[in-house]
Amino acid sequence: MLLSELMKDWPCTLLQGSIRQTVLGITESSKRVEEGFVFIVRKGTICDGMEFIKEALEKGANTIVVDRVDLDLSYIPKEITVLRVPDSTLFVSYGSAKLAGFPGEELEIIAVTGTNGKTTVSHFIGQLLEAVGCRTAVIGTTGIYLNGVLKEHVQDSMTTMPAERLHPILRDCVDQKVTHVILEASSLGLSSNRLAHCPISVGILLNVGIDHYAEHGGKQQYIEAKKQLIRLAKKMIVNEDDPICCDMCTEMASEPTYFSSAHINRKPYTANELNVPVLGKHNEMNARAAICALLSLGYSFEEIHSVLSVLHLPSGRLQRFYKDGIEVYVDYAHTPDALQVVLEALRDHGAQRLFTVFGCGGDRDHEKRPQMGAVAALYSSHVILTSDNPRSEEPSQIILDILSGTAGFSTPIDVLLNRKYAIQYAIRMAQDGDVVLIAGKGHEQTQQIGGNVYPFCDMEEVKRAFINKNRADRDS
Structure with missing residues (x-):
């Protein structure tokens, strides 16, 4: 041009x-x-x-x-x-x-924002749309998926990619006969105008927690970043259980579609009526948001309900590994709210004992660290604190920040800075009937320590830990 x-x-x-x-x-x-x-x-x-x-x-x-x-x-x-x-x-x-020929104008684009749940809701929408006959693409933290198949990992696990990369991908979607694209819309992506010229048919506002306050300069700035989606989207879907989300929508010209733990679009539906095949009340809420997306696109509740059985969690979201009577879950939970709902789900699942392995990322959101420590100590039988992505921070200082929130709890807490050893330790202690949660990194395939990025996958380390445990048991 x-x-x-x-x-x-x-x-x-x-x-x-x-x-x-x-x-x-x-x-x-x-x-x-x-x-x-x-x-x-x-x-x-x-x-x-x-x-x-x-x-x-x-x-x-x-x-x-x-x-x-x-x-x-x-x-x-x-x-x-x-x-x-x-x-x-x-x-x-x-x-x-x-330069890409405005490909977004040829697609139905659904954008999902929220402190927690963006990836799961995006994949749920893609799964439901595929089940009713649409050709879909999901673009977000875990990669680019075409009809549920991973086509490309996203560099640096970036939630909302820069516009210069997004629009050529949308053009490729059009060329591959995709009709619906579901995007994860991060607060940083919205505030830096990455989606400013991406026509959004449906926007979804899931929740607002404390993650990323520091990166935006405060709570109100973070909320204003999320509000960008309200300005961009033709229709909005809002979590009515979250008062901040509701307040954000008071100035909208048209009434949004609401969902909550009790209703969908103001019609009451119980968990038994929906029968969503995923673990956790938070994932039932994620499913309700996805159902609303299809309702906003013109599908009937009967059509949607008939395909709910296809729903399954994406990689790194309560991803399960079972061996020797021990259940291990790898999850991306890296905020206090997310960690709490995952631990509640696992506790309600009937664990004999619940071991939690987690840390917090460096160079961001210091205020959430003691809160996550308190949540882990409250819901777990045993906590193992370790490194997440410490980046330029001293890992031991991050651990001290987390520990400051555990005062007053009698829960046993161990510290192993090396994440691989922390996972091995948890697996070694676990017995038949126990559950182990490895939280914070989920789908990620690397770990950032200092200025270096190393290959690291929680689930692969879990599998190695069982091999080492069985070998040790045989040798003994």
Whole structure:
């Protein structure tokens, strides 16, 4: 596409160069720049795109786009086009959509946001739509799925991918005859306008917890980020059991569809009437949200109810492994609310003893750590604290933060910083009839320690732990 065509409907100021040149791609990451690309300069929370202009030019960028005044751009060669736009985040969203031919307009897009449950609800919607005959794609934390089959892992487990990557994927969905796309919409993705030019038919607001407060600068800023979905979606589905979610929708022009633990779209339905084949009351709520999505798309409750039996949990969400009378569950629960509902589900499931292995991620959300410690101590028979993704933080300090919430509980608590050894220890202690929960990382295949990323999968470590336990038992 010619740069002049790309910029035709967008406010901009030409600072130097020409707009009569061919654009082959658009990116805000200097690592992804190729010959003929437009490089969007954006100021992030950690890095400033200004620092990477020279790298982008070396890789072949022919256009630089900025959104700030009084910048020193004198070092940029005169043959390179430089444009100023009002907002770089909005422009990369618009430009990516236009370069891909606005594929979202050819799809029914459902976007799901919430502190907890986004992945499960997204997959439930995909499973139900597939069961009623639709060709679906689910895009989120665990990867890109086409009709339930994993096609591609998402880099860095990013919940909502940048617009420059999303719109080409949506174009590919159109080419593969997909009719419905279900997206996980993170607060960070919404606040940075990644979905600004992605037409959303149905938005779903699940819940609002404390996760990511720090990344947004506070609770209200986090809520405002979630509110972006209300502005983008044609129809909204809202959890009526969550007062913050309800408050967020008071200014909506049209009435949203509500679900709760007692009703769906204001019609009462008990758990027995729904008969959802998944473990946990929180997953029943997730199913109710998914049912509402199909109702909003025009399907009858009778059609939906007839296919509820297809529902199953995605990878890393109460993922079960059973051996030697011991049940082990791997789950992504990494917030106080999520950990509580998972532990409640397992306790109600009838465990003889419940062992919980978990840690907290580094460089974020310090305030949730003692809360998670208290939740684990309250619901578990035994707690093993370990590392999650400590990142640049000292793992032992994270553990101390968690331990501060366990004061006053008599629950035995052990600390093993090495996650592999913590999992092995829990499996070794567990006996016939016991349940072990490995929480916090779920589907993740890596662990971030310091500046390094290492291969690590909780479920694979569980399997190895049983092999080692059986070997030790034989040797004894």
